[in-house]
Amino acid sequence: MIKTGSQILVDALIREGVEYVFGIPGGAVLPLFDVLFESPIKFILTRHEQGAGHAADGYARATGKVGVCLATSGPGATNLATAIATAYMDSIPVVAITGQVKTFLIGNDAFQEADIIGITRPITKHSYLVKDIKDLARIVKESFYIANTGRRGPVLIDLPVDITMEKCEEIIPAEVNLPGYKPKYEGNIRQIKIAAEVINNSKRPVVYTGGGIIASDCSKELLEFSEKGNLPVTTTLMGLGGFPEDHHLSLGMLGMHGTAYANFAVTESDVLIAIGARFDDRITGKIDEFAPDAKIIHIDIDPSSISKSIEVDIPVVGDAKNILKELKKYIHFVERREWFDKIKHWKEKSPLSYNNNGNVIKPQYVIEQICDVARGNAIITTEVGQNQMWAAQFFTFTKPRTFLSSGGLGTMGYGFPAAIGAQLGCPDKIVVDIAGDGSIQMNIQELSTVVRLNIPVKIAILNNGYLGMVRQWQELFYNKRYSGVNLDGNPDFVKLAEAYGAKGFLVEKKEDVRPTIEKAFSLHGPVIMDFRIDPSENVFPMVPAGQAIHRMIGTMA
């Protein structure tokens, strides 16, 4: 059948099962929008392309499907860059489609031209410039395949406007053939057996899991594995929800703002089993003192993650789900009473805690109340900074795909648009963006999007009048010289919500925290809750940058 490039693209998206496309139109994508107008795909108009990119990312994280965003050439495309980098750092499957100037104008400094392929080369898993309409259907198919297989990640398709208007016979590719791309899913059985033996003989094992557990959809396998072997589990920020935090084997989160007991356990472990995690600097702290006595087993789908920052003793490359299933066969239950006694002692002596006396609202209290009111049916997104760390620490995550946060890139402004994508992907969940008064203003324009489409996202602003995490570092490491962190001039968030047509609640008293959350959750529509929290509250425990992870400040040890 003869079709235009725009029709070929939209039909290819439909074949990939795309429900939503997030984006903003513009000159170079006009023909595409003309076809979208009458297609079954729902187009979600955001108010900034960055919002579209994060929404696609949030949709992908919440559902496991590929998120799609669409922008015009030039500034539309460059506005997507931060969102693409965010998805890349956290290995999130996103297909970003950008319009481009006409083929013969490329490189000519044409109106709204930017070399988006060049700009995004280091932050995409792969990218395509479509130069021939005959390649278009194949490129779309390959893009979705690449984005959502192996170590997942964003793929960019740059589409010149003339290609979208051209016509040709549509060729639907039967299958993907990429000679250079063959992800390895099965782990080497010899390595798995060696790993099992090391685990069985370990006295002080710790399982350390990351976003790979979520990506590989193997939280069930992880639970079975750790229960069978009697192995304590700590997760990274990206891994939250991959292991139930209310389980007796859970150590919570490790790393810079992890629990003291997780960090102590890792430091004293004799075997560390890393699964779908990458030994990020926020996890390891000072490399030389990270798990110094441990044999390290590393299970990861990405061979380049092995021995990148920490020398690994037993690497197993492949998909975590397959490997855990296999590994489980060869391990057995070991009691390890001494080790669990020690962990119990650490948990009792140094739990996550905060001082909740007094009338001032503590951010940790707000998070606990949100957790309690949501009763396990919430998806939490966060911005970046203190709000993110408090959410990670004080919300009890028990299910995968319920904590969406920019872990690798640390993008302020991520949480709200990500919540939009998550809410559309999971309409039955309560989606809450836990925000700071700084971060929320970085994509506040998306209030229009949620009001216009009545997307019932709840925003909980932990308002302390500061760029709080930076203020915390300045307090602790820069002699309280608070430089550039005061947010005097914040808007009245309640009035702001109302100006957009959303509901807004100001919460200044502790006793109003829970009723407000209950009210917000009961309303079917977007709500902003402006919690005026203690401005001097800090995130503890904390491992100072470059310090060994057992040397935390703000904990009893």
Add this chain to the structure above:
Amino acid sequence: MRHVISILVENKVGILARITGLISGRGFNIDSLAVGETENPAFSRITIVVRGDDAILEQVRKQIGKIIDVVKVIDFTTEEFIERDLMLLKVNSPLGKRGEIIEIVTIFRGKIVDVGQKDLIIEIAGTEDKLEAMLSLLRPYGIKELVRTGSIAIARGTK
């Protein structure tokens, strides 16, 4: 340490930029780079010579392997391989010195490909060491211009 990295790639737009971007992104300078089609025109072979910390280069090698259009990456450092670099150079050859120069070139099995009034153009292929050795002998005559392809490499025997 010096690494000769051979990369088999699909012949696609942007692949060279992706590879060099990865290497320069880690702060390594590429000593030489040669690209050409293989026996199958759908694929090209890129040979890169780069110096740097072994562990970091191993990382870079793995990351290059992850690029979608890269089919295979071999670091020849630990393997037996044949390496060749092609050089063309224009050397000053005043009357009376021409014979000496030709003699040197002959010893190194190079070729004189052009003779001018005041200079000679020499073609020579070989390993970097051989090229450097001949260069050092010719330098006293005055080298006016020099171009070289950079190393290309192939593994010994059946692979």
